[in-house]
Amino acid sequence: MAENSTSLLDRSRTVAGPGYNRWLVPPAALAIHLAIGQAYAFSVFKKPMGALISGNVDAPAPDDWTAGQLAVIFSIAIVLLGLSAAVFGKWLERVGPRKAMMASALCFGGGFLIASLGVHLHQIWLVYFGYGFVGGCGLGIGYISPVSTLIKWFPDRPGVATGMAIMGFGGGAMIGSPLAVALMAQFKDVAPMGVAPTFIVMGLIYLAFMMFGVFTIRVPAEGWKPEGYVVPAQSSAMITTANVDADNAIKTPQFWMLWVVLCMNVTAGIGVLESASPLIQESFSDTAMGAGRGVTAAAAAGFVGLLSLFNLLGRFFWSSASDKIGRKPTYMIYLGLGVVLYALVPTLAAGASLTLFVVVCCVIMSMYGGGFATIPAYLRDMFGTMQVGAIHGRLLTAWSTAGVLGPLLVNYLRDNQKAKGLTGAAAYQSVFYTMAGVLVVGFIANLLVTAVNERYHVKKGVTVPAGA
Structure with missing residues (x-):
């Protein structure tokens, strides 16, 4: 126009x-x-x-x-x-x-x-x-x-x-x-x-x-800039003052490392979303907890609602925290702590530790939501502001991949265990151990993220239209 x-x-x-x-x-x-x-x-x-x-x-x-x-x-x-x-x-x-x-x-x-x-x-x-x-x-x-x-x-x-x-x-x-x-x-x-x-x-x-x-x-x-705001000198190699256009961004290894990070974080998060309600009902049944003390369908629905709340709150809390501690360390927390917590879930379920189980799942979901909210700022740090919306759009294909891969993986693993006669928490062990392994892949990818090579930067004096 x-x-x-x-x-x-x-x-x-x-x-x-x-x-x-x-x-x-x-x-x-x-x-x-x-x-x-x-x-x-x-x-x-x-x-x-x-x-x-x-x-x-x-x-x-x-x-x-x-x-x-x-x-x-x-x-x-x-x-x-x-x-x-x-x-x-x-x-x-x-x-x-x-x-x-x-x-x-x-x-x-x-x-x-x-x-x-x-x-x-x-x-x-x-x-x-x-x-x-x-x-x-x-x-x-x-x-x-x-x-x-x-x-x-x-x-x-x-x-x-x-x-x-x-x-x-x-x-x-x-x-x-x-x-x-x-x-x-x-x-x-x-x-x-x-x-x-x-x-x-x-x-x-x-x-x-x-x-x-x-x-x-x-x-x-x-x-325009906020009142009193001074554009800082490049304080870290991981926060650029230059810009990379969207077409060049996808040629960098950093883009694909971050693609893997997001894909793995989402795939693992779907593991909790897909399994939360049946897992808590089957693991904390009347048989495990005592007559009349098991988790009902209504209570399980409340648990899923609680997870949604932490998904929401985590998006603001973790992305805001990343302004203080940095984007890469924040993802180290998501993925490193996530490995431990995912591996812990089956143990807590098998041991009927309901309160700890709920707390751990809420922390996991806060980091799942935080992963979505922090990635645009991570991209801004790596590639500048010029076409960050376009770069973010291309990175979201990782979400599409995880949206298909996650449910397929979770349902296959759960159904396979149930076909072997496993019930309750035992039927979900392979799901959560596999998701912990998925997060290890994301952790390694985040560890490999480094500053973008200057050859991909838009040269000073060269104007690239925002949507070119």
Whole structure:
């Protein structure tokens, strides 16, 4: 779009004027991330969508969708999150966050509407296309759209800035889950399980909510810096004052080391997410704890909610801490401490140490969330601010890979152990020991991260357009 365009979506219309308060930007980012974070709550639809014909979640009809078919929806969405972030990252840097946020809102909200038609017609391919493909594109574009903007507004506290936004993605399920349940209950008498109208209402609600972010986001003027802030001299080889463009960034070994770090951290985190509810119920049953003292299904649901809370809080806490202790040491904690804690989980489960088990799982999930929130600041340190949004988008293909690899690995290991007759905590030992091994790989990759060679830097005096 031409620079003199009068469109409200044009980047030039989003440049903040003198005296603009930068703390107004995080709420705009949160509006996007709290909405798209609903993806983490998609599981609340699985049982109702698996009983659209029978009307009974405990006795599906032969033509009802299976759990395997429904699991594909979330997998497609996560894969498209990474792919769309990678493909549209440079476009985002060129056109600015407002136009990208608008695209995200239309895709995410529109994905619900298309999926509702698929549910109404009982055509699962339409749900795959709507929520999975179109909605997944909205996820990816929306996820990265505020990141580079926040980093430019908060050069003095990049970890805090990205933590504030990405915290919203972790908390989106805390809004999306009860909202979906309430709407399905409201509409259950007018549509099978109330799913199709719930999708319509949620699509429209999220579209409207995301519009707040679209029209309140601002970018700093060229050369702006916080009052009293002095650009520091390069204080560490791991924090560059230079810039690397997105095309050159993916040619560096540092990019691929960080790709492995994120992929391993997410793959291991999914191990807890996938196993948390059944593991705590099976390991801390009445048999293990004593009659009437076992963990019930309701208590397990509360445990999963607690994990979601620590996932959210960890995103802000750990990314903020990384501003003080550095990005590489922070990931050493995630991955090194994580190895110990993952290996400890089966022992705690087998020993019926419920309180310690819950504490350890909460710490693990805080570091899982922290890994997502700290990576944009890590990229900023390594590659500069010029195209950090585009570089972040390409790195998120690691999340797509982990989103497929993690569940496959966890389900295979768990089912294999159960086929051998193992039950309770014993059925999950291989899962957590394998995930500890996965984190060792990530730890080694992080250990190998060094400063980017100067030959990849954009040369002084050479101007590279943000989205070139």
